[in-house]
Amino acid sequence: MVDKKLGGAGLRGQSAGETSLCTVGKSGSGLTYCGYDVSDLADNATFEEVAYLLFNGELPTVDQLATYKAELNGMRDLPQALKEVLQKIPADAHPMDVMRTGCSFLGNLEPEIDFSQQNKAANRLLAAFPAIMCYWYNYSHEGKEIDCVTDEDSLGGHFLKLLNGETPSEQHRRVMDVSLILYAEHEFNASTFTARVCASTLSDMYSCITGAIGTLRGPLHGGANEAAMDMIERFTSPEDAKTQMAGMLERKEKIMGFGHAIYRTSDPRNVIIKAWSEKLAKENGDTSLYDISVACEEYMWDTKKLFCNADFFHASTYNYMGIPTKLFTPIFVCSRLTGWAAHVMEQRSNNRIIRPSADYTGSEPRTVTPIEQR
Numbered sequence: 001m002v003d004k005k006l007g008g009a010g011l012r013g014q015s016a017g018e019t020s021l022c023t024v025g026k027s028g029s030g031l032t033y034c035g036y037d038v039s040d041l042a043d044n045a046t047f048e049e050v051a052y053l054l055f056n057g058e059l060p061t062v063d064q065l066a067t068y069k070a071e072l073n074g075m076r077d078l079p080q081a082l083k084e085v086l087q088k089i090p091a092d093a094h095p096m097d098v099m100r101t102g103c104s105f106l107g108n109l110e111p112e113i114d115f116s117q118q119n120k121a122a123n124r125l126l127a128a129f130p131a132i133m134c135y136w137y138n139y140s141h142e143g144k145e146i147d148c149v150t151d152e153d154s155l156g157g158h159f160l161k162l163l164n165g166e167t168p169s170e171q172h173r174r175v176m177d178v179s180l181i182l183y184a185e186h187e188f189n190a191s192t193f194t195a196r197v198c199a200s201t202l203s204d205m206y207s208c209i210t211g212a213i214g215t216l217r218g219p220l221h222g223g224a225n226e227a228a229m230d231m232i233e234r235f236t237s238p239e240d241a242k243t244q245m246a247g248m249l250e251r252k253e254k255i256m257g258f259g260h261a262i263y264r265t266s267d268p269r270n271v272i273i274k275a276w277s278e279k280l281a282k283e284n285g286d287t288s289l290y291d292i293s294v295a296c297e298e299y300m301w302d303t304k305k306l307f308c309n310a311d312f313f314h315a316s317t318y319n320y321m322g323i324p325t326k327l328f329t330p331i332f333v334c335s336r337l338t339g340w341a342a343h344v345m346e347q348r349s350n351n352r353i354i355r356p357s358a359d360y361t362g363s364e365p366r367t368v369t370p371i372e373q374r
C-alpha cells in the first residue's frame, strides 16, 4: 500500500467544512450518498432517483419521481442562441471546453436571479448537458444539426440517442445509468471544492458549475478516464501493457486511472464498472481491451500497490459502448453536476466565505530601489 503522508500539500487530511451529502473511504474504502451505499444505489436505483436524493436528502416516491422526470424531460431542449454558439466551436476544441462554454452561456440566457431559483438552475443544467455535448459533437464532426429532444425516458438513454441518432439497447441504457450513479458525488473532491468556494462568495449557480467543469477537466481528476483510454489503446497485448507500464513507472510517469487522494486500498466503484466492462467485452466477442485493462490492474497492484480508481474501467466500458473517447469526461460532467449543485446548495444553507490562510515563504520586507539603480 502507498505510504501516504497526511496533511501539508494539497490540504490532504485537513477538514475544510461539513457535509451531509456523502462519505468517502470512511471505513477505508466505502462510499455513501446521504447514507446509501453506492453499490446499493447502483443495483437498485436510477440516476434520476440519485439526483433527487442529492437535491432533496431523500429518495423519491413513485409519484415524486414521475413529477421530477417530467420536469427534467421538459427542460432538455437548447435555446437557438446557444445552438448558434455551439455551431461556432471548432471540431478540434476540447469537449470539456464546449461544456464549460455551454454552461456559462446558458447562464447568460437564463440567469439564476436569486437563490430561490437554485433547484431550477441545477435541473436545467442536468437536462441540457447531454444536448450541449451531443449537439456540438454531431454538428462539428458530422455536419448534422440534431433535434435536442428525444423520447428517451432516462437521461442516460437520452444522451445515447442524441449521440447516435438510434434508440439504445436496454443494456446500454442501464450501463449508462450505473455509470452516472457512480460518478454523481464524491465529497470535497477538487471540482466540488471549487464549486463550494465559488458558492461561498454568494455567486450564482452557473458560475459555480462553470468553475467546477474547468477543475474536472484536468487529467489528475476527471480527465483521467480519457487519458486511461489513450494509454490502454497503445498497448497491443497484456504482456505489452506490462512492459510499457514498467517503462512509464521507470520514467516516473503517472499511470492514469490509478491511485486516489482518499481511498487507500481500493475504490468501491471499480468492482462495479469493471463487471460491466467484462460483460460488454464478452458480448462484443473481442475481449482484448478488457484483458489488457486487467493486466494493467494486476501489474500496478503487484508492483506499486496502486489500485484502479473509478475512471480506469470506465474507459473500456465506454469504448465497448461505442462512445468516442473525447466525450468520456463530459459524461462525467453530466453526472457530477448533481454533486456539485447539491454542494452549492449546502454551502449556501450555512455560508461563510471560504478563505484559508497561507504560510508565507517569500523575501523579508524590503524597499523599492529606483528603477535606474536596479
Ligand SMILES: CC(=O)SCCNC(=O)CCNC(=O)[C@H](O)C(C)(C)COP(=O)(O)OP(=O)(O)OC[C@H]1O[C@@H](n2cnc3c(N)ncnc32)[C@H](O)[C@@H]1OP(=O)(O)O
Residues within 6 Å of the ligand: 002, 004, 005, 219, 220, 221, 222, 224, 253, 254, 255, 256, 257, 258, 259, 260, 261, 262, 306, 309, 310, 311
Ligand atoms: C475521479 C477522480 O478524480 S479519481 C482520480 C483520477 N486521477 C488519476 O487517475 C490520475 C492518476 N493518479 C494520480 O495522479 C494520483 O493518484 C491522484 C492525483 C489521484 C492522488 O494524488 P495523491 O493524493 O497525491 O497521491 P498519493 O499521495 O497517494 O501518491 C503517493 C505516491 O504514489 C504515486 N502515485 C500515485 N498515483 C500514481 C499513479 N497513478 N501512477 C504512478 N504513481 C502514482 C505518487 O507519485 C506518489 O509517489 P511519490 O511520493 O514518489 O511522489
Ligand SMILES: O=C([O-])CC(=O)C(=O)O
Residues within 6 Å of the ligand: 185, 186, 188, 189, 190, 261, 262, 309, 310
Ligand atoms: O474524490 C476525489 O479526490 C476524486 C473524485 O472526484 C472521485 O474519485 O470521484
